Amino acid sequence: MDNIYEIKLEKHETRDIVDNHVNGSLTVIWRDWDKILKHTPKMVYVSSVKPGEIKGPHIHTKRNSYFTCIHGRVLFVLKKSDGSYIEIESDEQNPSMIYVPKDMPSAHLNLFESTSRILTLADLAWKPNDNEMKNSIFSDYDWKKWN
Helix, strand or coil, X not given: CCCCCEEECCEEXXXXXXXXXXXXXXXXXXXXXXXXXXXXXXXXXEEEECCCCEEEEEEECCCCEEEEEEECEXXXXXXXXXXXXXXXXXECCCCEEEEECCCCCEEEEECCCCCEEEEEEXXXXXXXXXXXXXXXXXXXXXXXXXX
């Protein structure tokens, strides 16, 4: 998993039981036997980001996180230790899971015209008073290029 920040996810069509027409889809986020995650999830939650808004940048000092956009379109921006940035888009049509290791600054920007939703798996369950998140600033990152 070292230096692998994007995991492409399986997406399968689902079919009607009467006439077999496609009635939707199923995206596999995590199965214990796949062994695609370096860290076993201890918490799962859904967050939302309004159109054009940025969540972060911030750093989780104790937890590793895996993010999947389940509705809309989101850009994940990760800052490497050498100061360079990794940009990964994720959306409901082309699902991928974005791995953000602890101590790596990251942010996500909603590129969708309405609220986007992100499913998160974390290897540490959040508590309101754990203070494991620190704000960060990406002063040299050009957010305007996404307008």
